Every structure is written in structure tokens, then in C-alpha cells.
Amino acid sequence: MPIVTIQVTREGTTPGASSTTSEQKAALIKGASELLRDVLNKPMESTFVIIEEVDTDSWGWGGLPVLEYRKKLAAARAARPR
Known part of the structure; x- marks a missing residue:
């Protein structure tokens, strides 16, 4: 009996969405x-899929909470000469 866990951020996939639909x-x-x-030839009837939505304050990237890291990336992009 396979169990698959999929983690997605609770941001949704469209602007303004707060979760996955x-x-x-x-x-x-x-x-x-x-x-x-x-x-793997596993029957669909015996496959369990769990979807976990993770709040943005519950994960990080580059040593920072994700929202802070994104701000850092945006500032670095804005500072690049064009």
C-alpha cells in the first residue's frame, strides 16, 4: 500500500489565492x-495520497523565512544594472 505525501505552500497558484483549490x-x-x-504497477485503489499545505511562516529558504528571502531576491534584482 503506497502512501504519497505532497507538500505545497499555502499560497495557492493564482494571485490572491490563499490555498490550492x-x-x-x-x-x-x-x-x-x-x-x-x-x-510500480500499484493499484490505484490501494494508493493513498496526502496533501499538506504549508504556511509561508513555516518554511524558509537561504537561511531566512521565505517571505524575507523573497524580499532579499527582489532587492537584488532591482539593484542590478539594466
């Missing part, structure tokens, strides 16, 4: 289940 989650569940069926 039910339709997007359903597509992830279907796609992961089909992948295990096609690659």
Missing part, C-alpha cells in the same frame, strides 16, 4: 496515483 488537489491525487500505477 479542491480541483488542483484532485488532479494531484489522480496524477500521483496514476504515476504509481504506471511505474
